[in-house]
Amino acid sequence: MSRLELIGINKRFGDQIAVSDFSLTVEDGELVSFLGPSGCGKTTTLRMTAGFESPDSGAVIVDGVDVTDLPPNKRGMGMVFQGYALFPNMTAAENVEFGLAVRKRPAAERQTRVAELLDLFGLARVAESYPHQMSGGQQQRVALARAVAIQPGVLLLDEPLSAVDAKVREELRTEIRRMQVQLHITTILVTHDQSEALSISDRVVVMSRGAIEEVGTPTQIYAEPRSAFTAGFIGAMNEIPVRIVSGAGGVVERGGRRVTAPGAAGLVDGDLAMLLIRPELLEPLGSTGGSLNGDLTVTGRVEVQTFLGATTRLLLAELPANPDDRSVLPAARRLAVDVPSATAGRWPAGSELAVRIPVAASRVIADGTAIQPGGHA
Amino acid sequence: MRSLTARTDAGTPAAARSRGGRAALALLPLAVLITAFLLVPTVALVWGSFHDSKTGAFSLANYSYLGHPLDLIPFRNSLELSLASTLVGGLVGLLIGQAIVSSRQPLIQEIATTFSSVAANFAGVPLAYAFIATLGNSGLLTLFLRSNGIDLYDGGFKLYSVLGLTIVYAYWEIPLMVLVMLPPLQAMKRSWREAAEILGASRWQYLRSVAIPILMTPFISSLLLLYANAFGAYATAYALTTGFVSLVPIEISNLINGDVSYDPGQADALAVGLAVIMAVCIGGRAILERRSTRWLDR
Amino acid sequence: MSGTSIAGEATEETLPAMIVAAEKAGKARRRVNRGPRVPVWAIVVLTLSAVYFLLPLYATAVYGFSNGKHFTLQPLWDGLGDPGFQTSLRLSLFYSVLTTLLALAVVAPTAYMVELRFQRLRSTIEFLSILPFVIPPIILVVGLSSMYGIKSPVNLLASSWAPVLLMGGYFILTLPFTFRAIDNALRAVDVRTLTEASSSLGAGTIRTFMKVIVPSISLGLVSAALLAFTTAMGEFTLAALLGYPTFPVYLLNVNGWQPHMGEALVLVSFLITWAGVIALAAVARRTPGTQVVRGGPM
Numbered sequence: 003m004s005r006l007e008l009i010g011i012n013k014r015f016g017d018q019i020a021v022s023d024f025s026l027t028v029e030d031g032e033l034v035s036f037l038g039p040s041g042c043g044k045t046t047t048l049r050m051t052a053g054f055e056s057p058d059s060g061a062v063i064v065d066g067v068d069v070t071d072l073p074p075n076k077r078g079m080g081m082v083f084q085g086y087a088l089f090p091n092m093t094a095a096e097n098v099e100f101g102l103a104v105r106k107r108p109a110a111e112r113q114t115r116v117a118e119l120l121d122l123f124g125l126a127r128v129a130e131s132y133p134h135q136m137s138g139g140q141q142q143r144v145a146l147a148r149a150v151a152i153q154p155g156v157l158l159l160d161e162p163l164s165a166v167d168a169k170v171r172e173e174l175r176t177e178i179r180r181m182q183v184q185l186h187i188t189t190i191l192v193t194h195d196q197s198e199a200l201s202i203s204d205r206v207v208v209m210s211r212g213a214i215e216e217v218g219t220p221t222q223i224y225a226e227p228r229s230a231f232t233a234g235f236i237g238a239m240n241e242i243p244v245r246i247v248s249g250a251g252g253v254v255e256r257g258g259r260r261v262t263a264p265g266a267a268g269l270v271d272g273d274l275a276m277l278l279i280r281p282e283l284l285e286p287l288g289s290t291g292g293s294l295n296g297d298l299t300v301t302g303r304v305e306v307q308t309f310l311g312a313t314t315r316l317l318l319a320e321l322p323a324n325p326d327d328r329s330v331l332p333a334a335r336r337l338a339v340d341v342p343s344a345t346a347g348r349w350p351a352g353s354e355l356a357v358r359i360p361v362a363a364s365r366v367i368a369d370g371t372a373i374q375p376g377g378h379a
Numbered sequence: 380m381r382s383l384t385a386r387t388d389a390g391t392p393a394a395a396r397s398r399g400g401r402a403a404l405a406l407l408p409l410a411v412l413i414t415a416f417l418l419v420p421t422v423a424l425v426w427g428s429f430h431d432s433k434t435g436a437f438s439l440a441n442y443s444y445l446g447h448p449l450d451l452i453p454f455r456n457s458l459e460l461s462l463a464s465t466l467v468g469g470l471v472g473l474l475i476g477q478a479i480v481s482s483r484q485p486l487i488q489e490i491a492t493t494f495s496s497v498a499a500n501f502a503g504v505p506l507a508y509a510f511i512a513t514l515g516n517s518g519l520l521t522l523f524l525r526s527n528g529i530d531l532y533d534g535g536f537k538l539y540s541v542l543g544l545t546i547v548y549a550y551w552e553i554p555l556m557v558l559v560m561l562p563p564l565q566a567m568k569r570s571w572r573e574a575a576e577i578l579g580a581s582r583w584q585y586l587r588s589v590a591i592p593i594l595m596t597p598f599i600s601s602l603l604l605l606y607a608n609a610f611g612a613y614a615t616a617y618a619l620t621t622g623f624v625s626l627v628p629i630e631i632s633n634l635i636n637g638d639v640s641y642d643p644g645q646a647d648a649l650a651v652g653l654a655v656i657m658a659v660c661i662g663g664r665a666i667l668e669r670r671s672t673r674w675l676d677r
Numbered sequence: 678m679s680g681t682s683i684a685g686e687a688t689e690e691t692l693p694a695m696i697v698a699a700e701k702a703g704k705a706r707r708r709v710n711r712g713p714r715v716p717v718w719a720i721v722v723l724t725l726s727a728v729y730f731l732l733p734l735y736a737t738a739v740y741g742f743s744n745g746k747h748f749t750l751q752p753l754w755d756g757l758g759d760p761g762f763q764t765s766l767r768l769s770l771f772y773s774v775l776t777t778l779l780a781l782a783v784v785a786p787t788a789y790m791v792e793l794r795f796q797r798l799r800s801t802i803e804f805l806s807i808l809p810f811v812i813p814p815i816i817l818v819v820g821l822s823s824m825y826g827i828k829s830p831v832n833l834l835a836s837s838w839a840p841v842l843l844m845g846g847y848f849i850l851t852l853p854f855t856f857r858a859i860d861n862a863l864r865a866v867d868v869r870t871l872t873e874a875s876s877s878l879g880a881g882t883i884r885t886f887m888k889v890i891v892p893s894i895s896l897g898l899v900s901a902a903l904l905a906f907t908t909a910m911g912e913f914t915l916a917a918l919l920g921y922p923t924f925p926v927y928l929l930n931v932n933g934w935q936p937h938m939g940e941a942l943v944l945v946s947f948l949i950t951w952a953g954v955i956a957l958a959a960v961a962r963r964t965p966g967t968q969v970v971r972g973g974p975m
Binding site for chain 3: 479513
């Protein structure tokens with residue numbers, strides 16, 4: 003319902019830089035996740051958006067209106083707190099009603115609205131229960147219902163699922179998304195759980211050390227990470243050392259083979275770089291027997307098989323094709339290869355396996371650094 | 380192999396019983412002490428309150444104080460003193476407790492908590508003398524005020540009056556309140572205030588609808604403790620007044636120790652009356668505590 | 678804030694005067710960094726209460742270290758050299774040490790057995806250990822004196838059993854605190870597993886208790902000991918009314934005829950209590966759940 007802009011926000015606590023130069027626009031009805039390890043500044047940014055902290059510099063703009071100096075109770079935002087912060091002295095219904103009550107809405111309107119919301123969140127049965135009588139999942143829903151009861155322009159979710167167990171978590175996150183789409187509320191979700199961020203967001207903001215590392219859709223963030231930090235933080239990622247042959251042509255070399263790889267353009271000739279590739283994209287050569295044109299291979303010995311359900315992950319220790327390679331390039335640390343569990347029996351621990359690296363689906367980044375340092379949106 | 384035999388052996392009911400019997404022996408000393416020095420004296424006290432101490436015949440005469448307005452004066456004084464010192468101690472203690480929490484300085488919290496433990500345990504004769512040195516007829520503060528033209532004693536103030544005793548009782552009631560209210564005050568989550576704020580509540584609305592209702596239970600429960608504490612206090616009152624102010628504990632001591640007023644039966648009856656008041660306070664507190672721990676999971 | 682919605686679609690109407698062009702907002706704004714600072718009201722409250730709590734101590738020191746005209750430590754030396762002081766202090770130490778030892782020797786094994794074997798008895802024992810709250814010293818002393826006093830057929834007071842009577846009374850008075858301190862410590866260490874581990878290695882119950890349990894609850898035992906000791910050292914009601922001339926009783930009498938020396942000795946008594954309570958606070962900080970305050974009527 004609102005467009006939220008965060009412009010050039012900086013915040014320090016004493017000598018500690020909590021957030022530096024944070025700029026982001028969240029479109030009307032969009033769900034954006036702030037994703038990063040703890041201490042990366044994501045919660046501080048959220049709290050500045052809510053008004054619990056004031057930025058040292060920068061502005062928070064809602065629908066073109068500067069709210070930076072407004073106290074939280076005048077911002078009309080909804081927020082779900084880590085651990086919910088339900089009022090323990092009020093029933094579920096009273097908790098949901100609270101925001102309407104302080105706005106002195108007529109009693110009849112309040113009742114209808116509360117009943118509607120309890121229904122929407124499947125809470126009708128616990129309407130008269132107190133928080134300590136409810137399960138974690140129920141408390142979480144009450145917290146959500148309470149936050150959206152005031153029809154906020156912006157909804158802020160601070161690690162909303164961190165206190166519920168894994169099974170309920172997956173169920174609830176789809177529910178949050180369904181509700182958010184249905185009500186069309188501009189939403190920020192702070193989380194350290196990448197699967198949560200990737201599964202329900204329109205866009206993901208990856209943060210590290212107080213700054214934005216990268217902004218993109220879940221697909222972009224997952225498939226084409228632009229920084230080593232993102233690549234390492236999100237999902238399992240293989241890092242395979244390559245050498246830049248021609249920065250101009252985007253050509254890299256490994257094991258005597260030269261290929262053109264995405265992302266290699268513009269890197270310095272002769273430098274070491276990392277080729278990033280997801281485990282599920284590596285293809286066991288025996289199984290397809292396809293040609294190698296334009297792709298690389300790695301041969302290794304299977305050390306461990308890990309059963310993951312539909313797929314099985316093989317951990318591969320690389321065997322150098324000929325001893326000379328070793329002197330030229332460091333071996334990949336360990337290579338994770340995901341194969342369908344049905345075929346995993348072909349490569350028991352100790353067996354040898356050659357895999358093809360589909361270079362077109364990979365991405366090359368300079369060794370250990372981001373391509374665009376602090377690449378902001 | 381040996382342990383295996385032992386295990387089978389211990390498994391038989393007879394062995395278990397003898398083991399349980401020996402274990403029960405460990406409870407014996409406590410049982411003996413509680414029986415000898417708590418249960419038997421209590422029974423003797425209740426029994427004595429219903430019997431004439433001279434003839435030993437059953438009698439309700441010891442409880443005649445319940446029907447005589449004049450005999451209820453000690454109860455009225457004790458009630459007044461306890462109420463006053465509970466209110467002063469409760470409100471000031473709450474204020475100090477919140478000041479300690481609001482300071483958010485670990486050092487202040489540390490010093491204040493330790494000092495409160497000291498002061499809450501500081502009662503009886505030494506406290507009485509400390510206040511005689513301060514507010515007595517020639518106490519330091521009395522002399523200071525007198526030299527500045529304010530004469531407390533000409534104004535009718537007496538340290539051994541209900542007002543004076545209230546000031547003295549507050550010296551341990553306030554820190555006691557601080558100590559019992561600190562945990563619930565610290566258990567108030569900051570996110571509750573923030574949740575109320577973001578939902579549009581003013582500071583007052585938050586206090587009225589969230590903070591006060593949550594803290595009401597532990598607050599009242601603490602007041603009950605303070606009340607019982609003041610009502611049953613003897614040493615401080617006696618040392619300050621040397622028995623001249625008529626309070627329940629002082630009347631009781633006069634009845635068992637005095638030469639003129641010696642009447643153990645009546646002492647027993649007064650003690651039973653006092654115990655009933657204590658039981659109501661402590662029982663009420665136990666009930667409230669159960670509710671409060673549900674809200675503030677400490 | 679007007680009654681209309683500040684949410685969603687109504688935002689613009691309710692945020693008048695806040696409209697600033699986006700580009701203007703974009704430029705950096707410096708704000709005062711709000712660090713955690715102590716609120717002014719909290720400073721005022723804490724300062725005023727510090728005055729109230731420290732003034733009597735100061736006044737006591739002024740009187741205790743004066744001969745009526747000027748500063749001197751003479752009253753203190755007189756007091757410390759007074760045979761009456763020395764005798765009464767020795768008597769107080771005697772009862773305090775014995776009460777402490779009795780409490781440790783009886784409560785620790787009992788609490789251990791209750792935790793290990795007799796969980797059913799837990800509520801009974803907890804109830805019994807709250808009883809002394811309902812029965813403050815002034816009531817207990819009535820019961821004790823009518824059961825074991827001069828006029829009683831079981832006259833312990835006039836027999837060689839007299840010390841046992843006061844110790845028994847002190848044991849009961851300190852029971853709620855000693856039991857809780859030791860029980861908390863026991864619950865924190867998972868007694869059952871420790872005992873099973875120890876007996877699987879071949880140790881008997883007594884050996885397990887002395888070599889495994891006692892060392893692992895040592896902080897709880899220290900708390901219990903300090904609680905029992907400071908309570909007994911400062912106790913006035915039982916001692917005075919049963920006729921034991923302990924230090925607090927002596928203090929009451931000496932102040933009547935030698936006020937300066939009395940106040941000096943009050944300071945000595947403060948020091949004893951404080952040393953105990955501060956040591957207790959130090960121990961309690963390392964054992965969560967231990968209460969520092971005695972909290973019973975004094």
